[in-house]
Amino acid sequence: MEPTKSFWLNNAPYQDYRSTPDLPQTAEVVVIGGGITGVSTAYWLRKNGVEVTLVERRGLSGGATGRNGGHISPGTGERFSESVKRYGIAIARAVWDYSHQTAEGVRAFVAEHGVACELRFNGSVSLALHPEELPLVQESAEEMAKYNLGGEYWDAATCAERTRSEDFLGGIYRPTAGQLWPAKLVFAVAEQAIRLGANVQTQTAVQAVERTDGGLTVKTDRGEIQAQQVVHATNAWTRHLLPFLEGKITPVRGQVIVTEPAPRLWNFGLSTNFGYEYFMQRPDRRIVLGGMRWLTPSIEVGTDDDTVVEPTVSKGLHEFLPLHFHDLRGLRVEQEWTGIMGFSADRNPLIGPLPDRPGEYVAAGFTGHGMPMTFYAGKAIAEMIAGKEPEFFVPEAFLPARFAD
Numbered sequence: 001m002e003p004t005k006s007f008w009l010n011n012a013p014y015q016d017y018r019s020t021p022d023l024p025q026t027a028e029v030v031v032i033g034g035g036i037t038g039v040s041t042a043y044w045l046r047k048n049g050v051e052v053t054l055v056e057r058r059g060l061s062g063g064a065t066g067r068n069g070g071h072i073s074p075g076t077g078e079r080f081s082e083s084v085k086r087y088g089i090a091i092a093r094a095v096w097d098y099s100h101q102t103a104e105g106v107r108a109f110v111a112e113h114g115v116a117c118e119l120r121f122n123g124s125v126s127l128a129l130h131p132e133e134l135p136l137v138q139e140s141a142e143e144m145a146k147y148n149l150g151g152e153y154w155d156a157a158t159c160a161e162r163t164r165s166e167d168f169l170g171g172i173y174r175p176t177a178g179q180l181w182p183a184k185l186v187f188a189v190a191e192q193a194i195r196l197g198a199n200v201q202t203q204t205a206v207q208a209v210e211r212t213d214g215g216l217t218v219k220t221d222r223g224e225i226q227a228q229q230v231v232h233a234t235n236a237w238t239r240h241l242l243p244f245l246e247g248k249i250t251p252v253r254g255q256v257i258v259t260e261p262a263p264r265l266w267n268f269g270l271s272t273n274f275g276y277e278y279f280m281q282r283p284d285r286r287i288v289l290g291g292m293r294w295l296t297p298s299i300e301v302g303t304d305d306d307t308v309v310e311p312t313v314s315k316g317l318h319e320f321l322p323l324h325f326h327d328l329r330g331l332r333v334e335q336e337w338t339g340i341m342g343f344s345a346d347r348n349p350l351i352g353p354l355p356d357r358p359g360e361y362v363a364a365g366f367t368g369h370g371m372p373m374t375f376y377a378g379k380a381i382a383e384m385i386a387g388k389e390p391e392f393f394v395p396e397a398f399l400p401a402r403f404a405d
């Protein structure tokens with residue numbers, strides 16, 4: 001079955017791309033996965049002079065990166081106050097800084113290469129739609145103020161004026177957040193990696209990675225590659241090649257709609273319902289809205305099937321905008337799709353060497369929050385492989401060894 005068709009992949013390049021007609025027989029490093037993590041890793045490996053072949057079972061950006069909500073919101077994956085409770089201030093703050101450094105890295109890459117991926121940093125507001133959310137929004141605003149992290153609290157009147165809806169009780173606005181066309185960033189990073197000498201092979205599925213005398217054998221449906229090192233950049237699907245990560249990275253299905261062009265309402269991103277809904281208006285005035293998985297009994301946890309849309313979630317998404325915004329009544333939905341996130345057991349990504357598997361690395365488990373985390377995950381992995389200390393990294397929080405049995 002074909003995956004559902006995402007707006008971000010309409011007329012996409014690199015869907016059947018192969019740098020060489022045949023799979024190379026050897027590679028210093030094989031990167032598995034052609035989402036933002038995989039292409040970033042290949043790009044940074046080439047920047048460090050390491051030979052690399054990237055294999056992707058679909059076209060480039062065929063997984064979560066080509067199917068997401070288009071937000072790049074640096075910060076912790078959940079509200080800052082929640083992260084402080086979960087990890088303590090030192091780690092929450094380090095993750096906060098890392099994701100801001102990563103977003104800055106994306107901004108610099110886009111500027112350097114003149115990438116037309118609609119990247120803009122106009123901020124984003126996390127809104128309280130229900131009374132029980134309000135104290136949490138306020139708590140996060142206070143926590144961010146305490147650590148000088150730059151959030152701005154909006155009361156109900158400010159929300160009404162800026163969101164054009166009377167339904168929000170309060171919100172926290174983060175000026176450093178942005179939006180983009182995610183797949184176009186992937187294609188641009190891939191283009192630079194290829195220009196620097198990376199071999200990219202799409203429509204090539206890896207079936208197993210086996211340890212041999214000479215290193216690692218990457219078995220694909222098109223033949224084998226002998227590699228010295230392997231990077232698993234397979235996010236939600238990581239457990240298929242690394243079964244011991246079952247339960248450590250869990251697939252969660254998200255669903256997204258895009259509408260026809262609407263009256264211009266916002267130039268910033270918005271989210272509600274504890275982050276379950278996330279939406280924004282594109283430069284062409286189309287609105288991209290994702291979320292509503294809480295309407296299903298499973299909350300869409302445990303499925304990695306992105307070939308169908310879920311009807312209950314679909315109904316919720318179709319009703320959401322007209323329900324909360326008068327100006328959007330009667331707005332037509334043009335396209336709808338699903339994508340699979342990889343939620344890690346402690347909500348932080350796994351970035352680094354795999355325990356007890358010399359030569360194998362993983363960068364996965366971005367927990368629905370990969371756009372401000374992945375570009376420098378690839379950089380960190382590349383630097384580790386090149387024998388350097390990663391420039392930007394949070395060792396205590398990201399190392400896969402924390403999940404070793």
Ligand SMILES: Cc1cc2nc3c(=O)[nH]c(=O)nc-3n(C[C@H](O)[C@H](O)[C@H](O)COP(=O)(O)OP(=O)(O)OC[C@H]3O[C@@H](n4cnc5c(N)ncnc54)[C@H](O)[C@@H]3O)c2cc1C
Nearest residue numbers: 033035036037057063064065068069071206254339370371
């Ligand atoms: C609906 C949805 C909305 C989201 N919204 C946002 C958002 O607004 N902001 C944000 O920051 N994050 C968001 N995310 C999360 C974000 O998209 C991910 O964190 C990010 O894209 C992860 O990138 P990745 O390259 O690690 O994974 P992916 O993009 O999923 O790439 C992994 C790749 O590995 C390939 N692969 C898997 N197994 C194999 C194999 N055996 N052989 C070869 N290739 C293989 C897959 O085909 C896939 O292309 C959302 C995700 C979804 C699904």
